[in-house]
Structures are given as structure tokens and as C-alpha cells.
Amino acid sequence: MRTTALIVAAGRGHRAGAGLPKQYRAVAGKPLLRHAIDHLAAHPAITDIRVVIHPDDRALYDAAIDGLSLPAPISGGATRQDSARAGLEALEDTPPDLVLVHDAARAFVPPALLDALFAALENPANHGAVPALPVIDSLRRGSGHFTDSVDRENLWRVQTPQAFRYPALLAAHRAAPPGATDELGIALAAGLRVAITPGDARAFKLTEPQDFVSAMSQYIPRAAAGFDVHAFGPGDHVWLCGVRIPHSHGLIGHSDADAGLHALTDALLGTIAAGDIGDHFPPSDPQWKGAASHRFLAHAAELVRARGGVIDFVDLTLICERPKIGPHRAAMQARVATILGLAPDQVSIKATTTETLGFTGRSEGLAAQAMASVRLPA
Missing domain, CATH: 3.30.1330.50 (2-C-methyl-D-erythritol 2,4-cyclodiphosphate synthase)
Structure with missing residues (x-):
């Protein structure tokens, strides 16, 4: 079973501060992207890693992967959906069996989260598997003041990496209209069966400057x-x-x-x-x-x-x-x-x-x- 981890790192991410895309901002002396690569590369079931980057970021990317032997990066598109599809299409010449699409901003993925994804895909009925955390806070609607409540039962906070059988995800991407925010939305629109696997709070997404302070808890x-x-x-x-x-x-x-x-x-x-x-x-x-x-x-x-x-x-x-x-x-x-x-x-x-x-x-x-x-x- 050949598995490719596809890291989407073509965004601008300037909300995080420091004057550069957040995937190249350092945490504990190492760029966020490098943390993401290292955590995925450490799992024995992942056979290779490809990274999708913004064409303007090649120098930052080269510095981030210094010392690693990775294939040339893939140029991303105007949106995350465009970048992920470009990455998937770049794998066609040597297609993997499974593909894990991952956001570079979720840099600290623990091995158990990955183990659960692979276990779910051992079931041939599942086209994909996505880690998620149950919503535990009370949810309310409102604008300026509260109006009504939202039932939190069966609500999930979705994380990455999101794992799929490669041919099914590629076909779903090609058929998807614009506007998708992740592979799960594209897969569900295509009628694919996607299992819920346990997420992990350590795989949180770094977006704001304070998130980089929180990352040091790792x-x-x-x-x-x-x-x-x-x-x-x-x-x-x-x-x-x-x-x-x-x-x-x-x-x-x-x-x-x-x-x-x-x-x-x-x-x-x-x-x-x-x-x-x-x-x-x-x-x-x-x-x-x-x-x-x-x-x-x-x-x-x-x-x-x-x-x-x-x-x-x-x-x-x-x-x-x-x-x-x-x-x-x-x-x-x-x-x-x-x-x-x-x-x-x-x-x-x-x-x-x-x-x-x-x-x-x-x-x-x-x-x-x-x-x-x-x-x-x-």
C-alpha cells in the first residue's frame, strides 16, 4: 500500500504576523511547514511526501526543507481547493493507493491520529476517513444578543490530515464546483463514504499570533x-x-x-x-x-x-x-x-x-x- 502525504502550503496566512506566510514562521526554531513534514515523515505507513507551495515562496520553502530529500514542490493555485487539486493531479504519473491531504498550519499531528485514519481505510466500504473532535461547548445563535440555541449532538470540529483512496478523491475534486474549504466537503458532495476518526487537540490549526505561543505547549x-x-x-x-x-x-x-x-x-x-x-x-x-x-x-x-x-x-x-x-x-x-x-x-x-x-x-x-x-x- 503506497501512501502519499500531500501538504497544502500555498496560502498567504498573514494574520499570524511576522511579515511572512505562517507556514514559514518559526516555532521552537523550526518553520511550521518543517514541523508538519517531520511529523508525517515519522509515520511508517507514509511512503512519500509532496508539498504544494505558492510560486513566490520557493526560497522560503528551500530553507524550510534544508537537509531533506523531497521531490520538487508543486505550484498551488488561487484558492486552497485549486492548490489541493493541483497537488492531486501532480501525483497521476505514479498514483498512490492512499493520499493524506494536510494543512501545513496543523503542524503537530500525533501518531495515534494517523493510526486511526489508516485503520478506518482498512474497511473497503470507506472511501475516506477524517479526524474530528466533538463539539463540547454550548452553541447559540445571535448578533449582538443571543436568539436561539443550536443542538451540539453529532457536531464535529474537523481536522486534517484527511485520508482518502486516491482515485476516488481525484475524481471528486475534478467534479467539484468552486468554494470547497476541505476534502471532506468535496468527498461528501461526490457521494463518498467518509468515516469519522478520533481527532486530537494537539493537531490544532495555527492562525493567529497567539496560536504560536500556544504551540510551545508541544x-x-x-x-x-x-x-x-x-x-x-x-x-x-x-x-x-x-x-x-x-x-x-x-x-x-x-x-x-x-x-x-x-x-x-x-x-x-x-x-x-x-x-x-x-x-x-x-x-x-x-x-x-x-x-x-x-x-x-x-x-x-x-x-x-x-x-x-x-x-x-x-x-x-x-x-x-x-x-x-x-x-x-x-x-x-x-x-x-x-x-x-x-x-x-x-x-x-x-x-x-x-x-x-x-x-x-x-x-x-x-x-x-x-x-x-x-x-x-x-
Whole structure:
């Protein structure tokens, strides 16, 4: 069974603010469209994804799907109905068995919602299946003041994706008069049998600016700490936060002994409970001898993002009598920001001494203490 998810993302959506179509506005550091793609792509029953876009949005689209291998986007039309039909007709050369038509503005579709759609379409009597939530609020008519009530029994709030057998939906679209707002209306006008499946409040539609604030409820905050120590040894420089600093001694370690990046790496790994730096880059492995530690930090950041996470902020304190950190702080901050793909103001680097106490006070080595905060999908 081949299933194509067709994401309709050709609208203008300017009510959401930010000066660009809402499907390209960021939520937790990622465009809304990318969230929609990632949630659908994660379901094993969906074999491919196609996106319908406005022709003027190609640059925004390319940036949103950076790193993904998707077919070329399909150009949409003047209305949502036109765009959806253009997307369906673009699939004719290699027609799928099933098609899920989805709005990019409903970016956070949980797997159980998709499971229910596929289960409904196992019944050959159903041409389609649509998720919906029952209306639970009281309904009243009125203009300025209330007049009469509306019976809410058997009333539903319809969501997407809406799943159909591809040939039936394509034929229904081609026969439909203008004015339809979704595939369900087109299917019912064509006499198709469409099952109701359970919707989910998390698959809400983002339309107004406040909806983007609500979308952050899809994420939970995590914070974790990291700590590292390296002893001084022979050498004429040290590496700290990816910056080469001339010094009377070097730092001893299997890699480049960058205590700052090592502590930050452990902090990020801690936010996703992924062990520590030694688990991923064991010092017993000769391939990491002398390795640049930015590779370790970049790996930890990629693991966070692979979980759907967003790095919010990192904070590092370097503990040493020497070398002096102040003259190099700006360069360190910029380097860490580059490695993590963050803005410089999302990186804090500080330094302190132990007032000549302990091994750092005796200049036998230095230490680094880090904190990282991220948001992960709930």
C-alpha cells in the first residue's frame, strides 16, 4: 500500500504576523511547514511526501526543507481547493493507493491520529476517513444578543490530515464546483463514504499570533549540567571553546583537551539522557587521538535535534588562574555559537578563579562547568 502525504502550503496566512506566510514562521526554531513534514515523515505507513507551495515562496520553502530529500514542490493555485487539486493531479504519473491531504498550519499531528485514519481505510466500504473532535461547548445563535440555541449532538470540529483512496478523491475534486474549504466537503458532495476518526487537540490549526505561543505547549523544557577537568602539560597553547590560545603550557588529553567544549558536550548529552562524552567518543579509540573537540559538541547538538529538540541556551564557566579568559571571551562565544547554530546571545561564557586554592589555584590544570537548556517535543 503506497501512501502519499500531500501538504497544502500555498496560502498567504498573514494574520499570524511576522511579515511572512505562517507556514514559514518559526516555532521552537523550526518553520511550521518543517514541523508538519517531520511529523508525517515519522509515520511508517507514509511512503512519500509532496508539498504544494505558492510560486513566490520557493526560497522560503528551500530553507524550510534544508537537509531533506523531497521531490520538487508543486505550484498551488488561487484558492486552497485549486492548490489541493493541483497537488492531486501532480501525483497521476505514479498514483498512490492512499493520499493524506494536510494543512501545513496543523503542524503537530500525533501518531495515534494517523493510526486511526489508516485503520478506518482498512474497511473497503470507506472511501475516506477524517479526524474530528466533538463539539463540547454550548452553541447559540445571535448578533449582538443571543436568539436561539443550536443542538451540539453529532457536531464535529474537523481536522486534517484527511485520508482518502486516491482515485476516488481525484475524481471528486475534478467534479467539484468552486468554494470547497476541505476534502471532506468535496468527498461528501461526490457521494463518498467518509468515516469519522478520533481527532486530537494537539493537531490544532495555527492562525493567529497567539496560536504560536500556544504551540510551545508541544514542548517541554530540559536542562542539564556538564563538567570537565584537564591538567597542564608540555606545550605552547591551549584549546578552549574552539579557540587556540597561546600559553606557557598545553592541556593533557586524548583529544585536543578542550575542557570548555567537553563540558558543553556533556551538558547537551545530559538534556536527552544520552550518556556522556566518553560513551560517544571513548578515549580508548585511537581515531579520537588529537581530535578537534568541536566535532564532539556538534554531534551532541545533532542528537538533540534528531529528537526534535531545540537548543535554547548554553552557559559555561571556565575555572582557572591562567590563561586569562577575558581577552578571548568574544571569540569563544562566537565559535560556540557557530558550532551549535545559535545566535551569540544564546551563548554565555564566564571565567572565575579559586583564589589560589586547589589544583586550579596551583595552576596544575583548569576546569569547566556548563549548563544547557533545550526544549523537546512533549
